[in-house]
Structure formats: structure tokens, C-alpha cells
Amino acid sequence: MGSLETTASAQVPGEQLERMYRSMLQIRRLEEEAARAYVQGKIGGFLHLYIGQEAIAVGTEAALRKTDWVITTYRDHGFALTRGTSSRAVMAELFGKDAGCSRGLGGSMHMFDAENRFLGGHGIVGGHCALGSGVAFRSKYLKTDEVTVCFFGDGATNIGGFHEGLSLAGLWKLPIVFVCENNLYSMGTPLDRTLPARDLTDKAPGYSMARDRFDGHDAVVVQAHMSEAIERARRGEGPTLIEILTYRFRGHSMSDPGKYRTSEEVEERKAKNDPVRVGRERLSNAGFSEAAIAAIDAQVEEEVQDALKFADEAAPALESSMREFVLAGGEL
Ligand SMILES: Cc1ncc(C[n+]2csc(CCOP(=O)(O)OP(=O)(O)O)c2C)c(N)n1
Ligand SMILES: [Mg+2]
Secondary structure (H helix, E strand, O other): OOHHHHHHHHHOOHHHHHHHHHHHHHHHHHHHHHHHHHHOOOOOOOOOOOOOOHHHHHHHHHHOOOOOEEEEEOOOHHHHHHHOOOHHHHHHHHOOEOOOOOOOOOOHHHOOEHHHOEEEEEOOOOHHHHHHHHHHHHHHHOOOOOOEEEEEEHHHOOOHHHHHHHHHHHHOOOOEEEEEEEOOEEOOEEHHHOOOOOOHHHHHHHHOOEEEEEEOOOHHHHHHHHHHHHHHHHOOOOOEEEEEEOOOOOOOOOOOOOOOOOHHHHHHHHHHOOHHHHHHHHHHHOOOOHHHHHHHHHHHHHHHHHHHHHHHHOOEOOHHHHHHHHOHHHOO
């Protein structure tokens, strides 16, 4: 454990640990139910699960202000939830319902919640890195103290939008933190088949930005590292490129046959680095009783089941809202 990790652990109040555990479990259980609904044919299109990576969204949220901005890839359900979108609105979006956070038109890959400053949910790998810099440019131009955190996968780091976004952010010292969630695979391709560097943050000096690299299965550790980079950006000291080492426990999407890795590899990662289990252990170590933890579990379960029922029974997306969002005035 590095010094940042040790300091962080000593200072985390019980209510903060509870919030983190609750949030990680909410993501985990909601996605497990979504996977089931997908198999039952209740969710159309793609479904990319965040299971295994929950500590990153949750630890980051603990380091953010509500006035800050988050933008990410299609692996976005966890971020919608941590930003404050309700379980009902996320599940309804997955089900393609009008009550969803994108009015049922975006689905799994395009969650969006402007009120909670969550700017998607983007399907074009790496493209949103440039958008993230645009958001941060606005914050700086308007002289606010807002920070943008832009997440992307390891597969984005050889793509044009990534370089465009980082280059301008470095040049203009924009208040943004770029976070690569390195889960080792880009669909079925391991990073060492596409990138000569072993450490992604070797790219940071090329954009004149700070760098950090750490293991992301413990939300407390994520919070400590992210706070440092976020506050650096807020002080006007420029962007940071961060590589968080993580692992997805499920396939790339629901249609992934998973032939590029062994089940032993997956099981080993689950046994060693499960963010939800780590969160639960932290609660126990902080003196939470088994009964207290079980009560949290029950509340989360109730919320997820409620969201599932709500989404199932809700009205479908409206054709009129499709026109409204695509065409000025909503008319053809
Ligand atoms: C520009 C572009 N190229 C290809 C794709 C197809 N594609 C979708 S997801 C993906 C893999 C991305 O992997 P990574 O960035 O590591 O993110 P992860 O899925 O692991 O979270 C690819 C190649 C795409 N969506 N956009
Ligand atoms: Mg990846």
C-alpha cells in the first residue's frame, strides 16, 4: 500500500464507507438483473456491463462535487447511478421506455442526465475524449471552478479523438482528468497486441500533463487518487492522465463468447479483486455488524426489484420524442 492509500484508509468515516458499499452493490445488482432481462428479451440492442469495475465510478464520485462533469463510454450504467440518476430511470432506459433517463431512445450505451451533469454514454470509441475537452474548455472560459472527468477504455488510446482531446487539454491547461479504465481487453484484444508501451501514462508527458497509475478495485483508494487529480485541475494546474488497472467480470457485451481468456483467469480476478467484496470487508473492519450490512443489502435489493418492476410496466419510448430530439421543431 502506498502512502496515499494508507492516509486514505485511516480517514474514511463509516458513513462514507456505507455510501460506497451501497452504491457498488446497487450497480452490481441492477446490472445482474439487467443481464437476466436481456436474456428474457426485455432489453434490445447492446448491453455492456460494468460488473467488476464498480469501485472506479463509486470512488470517483466521492471525489467529485455535484457541479463537476462526467463523460464516459458505452459502459455507462454505473456512472449514471453514481451521478444521481435513479435506479428506475436507468432500468427504464435499458428497457427502452419513455421514463428512462434518455426517454428510452438511448438504451444501454447512451445514458444521459444533464441535470446531474452526466454527459453520456458514447458509442464511438475515443470520440468523446475530444468532447470532454470541450466541456472543460467551457468551464474554464466561463471562469467556473468545475472539473470534468473523462473515462475511456484501453482500446481508446490509439484512436484519433483520444489524441485530439488530450493535446488541446494539455495545451490550454483545461480542468479535466482523463481516466483510462484498463480492463486488459478491447473486446477480445489484449492491449499488448495493439500498444508497444506497457504503461499507458508514458503518454502523459507528450501532452504536458501530470500522470497517475493505480489498482482500481478498492473505492477508497480510487477516491484518494482521484481527489488529488481533480483538485489539481480545480486549482488551474492542468489535466492529468490516469490509468486505473481493473477487470471486467463479464463479457465485453452480452453477446461475447469469451474465447480470448480462460475461465480460470476470470475466477482468479473475481476471487482477488471484487470491489463489492472489498467494500463489504471495509464495512466489517469499521465495526458494522453482519445484521447492519444485511439491512443495507435488503434495501438495495428492494430498490433494484422496484426498478425492474417499474421498467417492465412503464410505457414505451414515444415516436414523437424521437422526432423532437432529432429534428428542430420535431417536424419532418
Ligand atoms: C471508433 C470505433 N471503432 C470500433 C468500435 C467497435 N468497438 C466497440 S467497443 C470496442 C472495444 C473498446 O474497448 P475498450 O476501449 O478497452 O473499452 P472496454 O469495452 O474494455 O470498456 C470496439 C472496438 C467503435 N465502437 N468505435
Ligand atoms: Mg478495455
